[in-house]
Amino acid sequence: MKKITSQQQRVLDCIQIYINKTGFPPTRANICKELGFKSPNSAETHLRALEKKGFISIESGASRGISILDNQEYPVNDYEYPVIGLVAAGSPTLAEENIERTINCPKSFFNSNFDYFLKVKGLSMKNAGIMEDDLIAVKKTTDVKNGDIVIARIDDEVTVKFFRRKSPKIIELEPANDDFTNIIVNLETDELHIEGKSVGLLRKN
Amino acid sequence: MKKITSQQQRVLDCIQIYINKTGFPPTRANICKELGFKSPNSAETHLRALEKKGFISIESGASRGISILDNQEYPVNDYEYPVIGLVAAGSPTLAEENIERTINCPKSFFNSNFDYFLKVKGLSMKNAGIMEDDLIAVKKTTDVKNGDIVIARIDDEVTVKFFRRKSPKIIELEPANDDFTNIIVNLETDELHIEGKSVGLLRKN
DNA sequence: TATTATACTGTACATACATTCAGTATTTTT
């Protein structure tokens, strides 16, 4: 997939919005009106560029014969993601007994793939905007950087905290709430498991 | 919704299949070819019957201007929701120039239906876990209760705040951040527009 | 029994629309 220009993105968005609104694709004239072009050929050339780059297909001769192609960057395949309650003790396993329910969600919903939703208990990450009962989209990985919000387990205790590596052997798990204190982990004496990191958040009012 | 005849059902199915296959609705001639009719008027009369019964809408004069209306038979699970930037001034309209992009999301993703995502600017609702650049799922409604997180507009200023009715004529818009003060609105002197309320939140790390 | 809805064929026509050609100008890539 070649890169799209900002004007081409506008045209692509315009097509999608038009389809959402009306149920069928726009004509060249419709696009011109929406985007302020004065010649139908302005739309035409953009459409041909989008076609050449693989974003749309155009059926020759057909009125409104535009269809937006599902491209690899933005697959909209849905998937049932499990929601796991953050229990005070124990690893947040995907074992059936820990799954409260599932949520249907496009696979590429967040910027990164993820594996499950974790239901937050407590307010230790309040200042990072993570509230009780929020659902954190967790990607299972141990590849975490300083500042990442990680799901960490020490012994059997699972918490959500900021990750800070202070030295090769010292990790600090930092809450986002003044009522809580940093957890300092010495990797030589304590066992730290990084279950994954947060790639997004979902809240239902 | 009146009852559909078997032939009308065939035509309706044909339209849906055609859209699934091509991305845009069929012409009268397309329908005839698919179903073996020999006159475009066969399709035309069926379309008019389907329109009269509320199964489809037809845009007059537009090629392929058929759209299947939402009904029990054809639930659409996913939908492209627009993301609107919260601009300091002006109503968060769904006008094209305000739509930053769209997000594909199941219609029943939050507990209530919603209309668009609003991208949050500022930290006035920080203590409610709403951070800069979070996406609030907004349901367009004026039916709001005390304690609801509302999208309110005073003159041209749009804000997200808690809604509190202090008296029949006095509304307080309460931030969730000590650095901000309550906005007191006297409905007799000030104009307050409730654009909608928050029914959920989405954050991408 | 009269009327309306359904279910077609067939012809005709105005126009909605895709598409090409001719230009101009700016930016990006080679």
Place this chain on the structure above:
DNA sequence: AAAAATACTGAATGTATGTACAGTATAATA
């Protein structure tokens, strides 16, 4: 520095398409 891509205006044209009109026939409804 040349070539290609981008980003438009403007005019022209053939045809794709909606839609009206004229029929025929059967089933459903009032």
